[in-house]
Amino acid sequence: MGVKLLLEKANVPGIRTYDVYRREGGYAAAEKALKEMSIESIVEEVKKSGLRGRGGAGFPAGMKWSFIAKPEGVPRHLVCNADESEPGTFKDRYLMEFLPHLLIEGLLISSYALGSNDTYIYIRGEYAWVADILEEAIVEATKNGWLGKNILGTGFDCMIHVHRGAGAYICGEETALIESLEGKRGNPRIKPPFPAIQGLWMRPTVVNNVETLAAVVPIIKMGGEEYAKIGVGRSTGTKLISACGNINKPGVYEIDMTISVEDFIYSDEYCGGIANGKKLKACIPGGSSVPILPANLLLKTAKGETRYMNYESLSEGGFATGSMMGSGGFIILDEDQCIVKNTLTLARFYRHESCGQCSPCREGTGWMEKILQKIELGKGESSDIDLLWDIQRKIEGNTICPLGDAAAWPVAAAIRHFRDEFEWHINNRELSQTSNFGLQHYADPIHVPA
Amino acid sequence: MSLQFNNEQMTEFKRLVARYPEGKQKSALLPVLHLAQDSFGGWLPTEAMDYVASLLKIEPIEVYEVATFYSMYNLKPVGKFVFEVCQTGPCMVSGSDNIIAYIQKQLDIKPGETTKDGMFTLKLVECLGACGYAPMMQVGKIYREHLTKDKVDAIIAEYRTQAATK
Numbered sequence: 001m002g003v004k005l006l007l008e009k010a011n012v013p014g015i016r017t018y019d020v021y022r023r024e025g026g027y028a029a030a031e032k033a034l035k036e037m038s039i040e041s042i043v044e045e046v047k048k049s050g051l052r053g054r055g056g057a058g059f060p061a062g063m064k065w066s067f068i069a070k071p072e073g074v075p076r077h078l079v080c081n082a083d084e085s086e087p088g089t090f091k092d093r094y095l096m097e098f099l100p101h102l103l104i105e106g107l108l109i110s111s112y113a114l115g116s117n118d119t120y121i122y123i124r125g126e127y128a129w130v131a132d133i134l135e136e137a138i139v140e141a142t143k144n145g146w147l148g149k150n151i152l153g154t155g156f157d158c159m160i161h162v163h164r165g166a167g168a169y170i171c172g173e174e175t176a177l178i179e180s181l182e183g184k185r186g187n188p189r190i191k192p193p194f195p196a197i198q199g200l201w202m203r204p205t206v207v208n209n210v211e212t213l214a215a216v217v218p219i220i221k222m223g224g225e226e227y228a229k230i231g232v233g234r235s236t237g238t239k240l241i242s243a244c245g246n247i248n249k250p251g252v253y254e255i256d257m258t259i260s261v262e263d264f265i266y267s268d269e270y271c272g273g274i275a276n277g278k279k280l281k282a283c284i285p286g287g288s289s290v291p292i293l294p295a296n297l298l299l300k301t302a303k304g305e306t307r308y309m310n311y312e313s314l315s316e317g318g319f320a321t322g323s324m325m326g327s328g329g330f331i332i333l334d335e336d337q338c339i340v341k342n343t344l345t346l347a348r349f350y351r352h353e354s355c356g357q358c359s360p361c362r363e364g365t366g367w368m369e370k371i372l373q374k375i376e377l378g379k380g381e382s383s384d385i386d387l388l389w390d391i392q393r394k395i396e397g398n399t400i401c402p403l404g405d406a407a408a409w410p411v412a413a414a415i416r417h418f419r420d421e422f423e424w425h426i427n428n429r430e431l432s433q434t435s436n437f438g439l440q441h442y443a444d445p446i447h448v449p450a
Numbered sequence: 451m452s453l454q455f456n457n458e459q460m461t462e463f464k465r466l467v468a469r470y471p472e473g474k475q476k477s478a479l480l481p482v483l484h485l486a487q488d489s490f491g492g493w494l495p496t497e498a499m500d501y502v503a504s505l506l507k508i509e510p511i512e513v514y515e516v517a518t519f520y521s522m523y524n525l526k527p528v529g530k531f532v533f534e535v536c537q538t539g540p541c542m543v544s545g546s547d548n549i550i551a552y553i554q555k556q557l558d559i560k561p562g563e564t565t566k567d568g569m570f571t572l573k574l575v576e577c578l579g580a581c582g583y584a585p586m587m588q589v590g591k592i593y594r595e596h597l598t599k600d601k602v603d604a605i606i607a608e609y610r611t612q613a614a615t616k
Contacts, residue, residue: 075471087538087577118471125484125522126578128591161469166480166520169576183479183512185519201474242582244540250582288539288577329581337543345539349576355519 002256003230005218005238006211010098016133018140021101027146029220033109034152037220042113046216048224050236055081055172055209056287056327058311061216067196068114069204076204078116080107080213081177082123085169087288087349088329091240092210094252096123096130099214100137104160106213108146109220111158114206118159122177125166134162169353173401174207175199176355187355188401211240231257235310239328245283246334248272257310261285262299264309265332278334281439282418285314286326288346289406291413292339293323319413335439339421340432343414344372350407361404364395368411375422378429385422389415453497459489463505475506479516482506483523492532493524521575529564529571531609533557534588537574540581549585549597550574556606569613570606 014020021027033042047062068076080103084092096103103121111119123131138160141147149157163181165171171180175189178200199205215237219227228236235257244250247265249272255264264270265280274280280295300307302321307313311325333342351365368391371384392408399405415422421437455463462485470477482502483494490498499513506513517523524532535550554560557570564571580586583595594605 084579085577088540088581090579090581090583093579120469124579125480125520126588163469163477164481164484166484167522167575168520180480181477182474183476183506183508183516185515201471244581244584245543250584252582284539331540331543331581333543342539342543345537345542349538352521352576 002254002259003238004254005227005230006095006099006102006214006240007252007254010094016098016100016137018101018137018144021099022144026101027105029217030105030108030146031152033220034112034154034156039113039115042109042220045219045224046113049215049219049227050224050234051212051215051219051227052234052236052311053209054211054215054239054328056086056289058325061208061212064196064208065110065114065206067194068206069197070115071204074203075117076115077200077206078107078111078114078119079174079177079181079200079205079207080119080121080210081172081174081207082121082127082210083165083172083177084127084210084327085124085172085353086327086329087346088244088284088331089242089287089327090244091242091252091328093127093130094242095210095214095240096127097133100133101141102214102217103134103210104137104141104146106216107160108141108151108158109216110206110208110213111160112151112154112156116206117157118161120181120200121160121162122171122181123162123164124171125164128164131162131164138162168355169349170355170401170403173403176401177207178205185355187357188403190400232308232310233312235312235325239309239325241309241328241330243271243330243332245330245332246275246278246337247332248275255309257308259309260299261307261309261314264330271330271332274332274334276334278336279439280332281335281337282333282339284323284329284331284333284410286324287329288331288349289409290324290326291319291322291409292333292342292417293413294417297321297417298323319409320416323413336436338376338436339414339418340372340376340425343411344369344376346410347372347407350403350410354403354407358399358404360395360398361407364391364404365407367391368407372411375425378425378433380422380426380429382423382426384426385415385419453490453495453501455485455489459485467506476508476512479506479508479513480520483513483517487523492528492530493526527564530569530613531589532571532573534573534575534578536576536578536580536584536586536588538577540577541584541586544584546585549587549599549602552599552602556602569610 051061052058168186170176171186176186180186195205283298284292301316314325316322347369351369354361354365356362392411395404396408425432466481467478486498503510503513561574585597586595
């Protein structure tokens with residue numbers, strides 16, 4: 001059993017309620033932070049912990065906090081990004097649904113450290129019942145003196161507000177989220193200015209993911225240095241992985257980032273192997289936008305070394321032969337899955353979710369979907385593969401926000417690693433409508449494109 | 451104007467607006483549109499959007515541009531129960547295609563349509579964050595997960611009974 005810092009108490013009956021959470025040692029970290037620690041030392045502990053943003057980008061959280069501007073007389077805000085929408089990702093939902101007070105406690109400590117008197121949780125609109133759970137937890141925390149005026153007699157006031165989105169993946173991007181929180185369309189802003197200088201209502205703002213903010217609780221409890229001892233290299237602490245697709249035990253797992261990908265997939269403690277006795281074909285290890293990897297490159301790097309479930313190892317080999325930790329949305333595809341069809345559903349997703357501000361993304365995502373649809377329906381031509389490659393290249397890096405990259409990468413990786421399957425679809429138009437390419441790919445040695 | 455929040459809805463409206471600083475009441479727009487949609491029959495006619503604009507003291511266009519951007523707002527009437535079935539990658543590899551085809555057959559409607567009795571609407575949606583519990587759909591405030599054909603039949607029957615007993 002690996003170390004559990006976030007989900008340790010997830011199975012304690014009634015842990016969702018304040019009384020049980022408190023009895024199990026909850027709010028002790030908040031008490032320590034507010035009563036015994038200075039603001040600087042809280043930020044210092046988070047920096048020492050090496051905690052990296054758990055939303056997908058992996059940016060050091062302590063450093064992000066230290067960027068916040070502190071102009072005289074201007075309120076600052078902490079915003080919790082609970083707009084979890086990356087396909088394959090459902091870890092924040094689990095955390096909020098079962099351990100709402102852990103998030104509230106993390107938010108309280110972080111709000112104190114950042115000087116945010118009004119903190120917002122921006123939760124995706126579809127998680128309506130989770131929003132209710134959070135609101136209830138906020139009422140309980142307020143009743144017990146953890147939120148409101150003059151918390152623990154420190155003179156610090158803090159209120160947490162739940163704000164429901166309304167169905168838009170793009171609002172997970174922090175500046176789009178801020179726009180949406182201001183009651184506008186979720187169009188990302190051009191940076192700079194960064195939110196740390198001018199964010200919500202043009203005030204200094206820090207936006208952090210749910211898991212990141214929850215992790216502040218064990219960091220304060222055990223100290224940054226101890227937290228940093230867990231894991232390996234720059235992948236410190238624990239990470240929540242939401243595993244899904246064709247596995248025996250889909251669900252949310254907390255790992256300490258020293259476990260190998262193979263153990264994570266096949267051990268009974270985690271995914272429990274591929275469902276229905278099938279073989280592993282491919283995996284998208286960090287949410288739909290990160291590069292898909294064929295089984296051989298997933299389990300071992302191109303150098304033949306074991307691949308591990310951490311930031312560095314998953315990205316070993318760059319995009320040519322590696323992928324990314326991303327949001328921890330771990331999607332497994334078995335031998336029966338069609339890479340063209342899978343890529344098509346993701347291309348459709350990104351076309352649907354493009355906000356439409358930047359032409360390369362707005363137009364390009366639609367073209368990619370149409371071409372993939374054509375290939376999937378047995379109407380593809382051999383020039384289509386190069387055309388798809390060309391379009392994704394022209395989207396990547398040419399948009400205001402990373403949605404363009406997120407849309408380009410899955411298409412690029414699918415072609416990079418499964419070009420033979422695309423060609424098979426195009427050369428076997430009729431056959432491709434009734435049967436699958438399967439695992440033919442693995443007859444070939446690992447192909448590393450230049 | 452005939453569409454108006456009743457007392458209870460107005461209390462909720464005030465609670466939502468109070469979360470934001472003085473003068474930043476436009477921030478309440480998304481939550482208030484949810485409230486309006488829930489209060490006025492599951493969709494947002496222009497009249498409802500204009501009403502929300504007047505309450506928040508913003509221009510109607512500021513409401514329209516938001517209502518048309520977010521996928522949860524219905525701009526056309528919908529059935530009493532809306533089945534929003536996820537079709538993105540993780541659900542697809544877990545068999546959502548079969549579930550979508552089965553719902554279409556059982557309700558005799560295509561995606562985007564409403565049954566003749568006004569009971570059910572079928573909507574295909576993108577990832578709802580339930581990938582580990584796929585295939586799935588959202589109905590109102592809740593998720594129905596691990597769908598099978600039998601489960602779909604039971605859910606349809608459940609809502610029919612619920613509508614008949616109300």
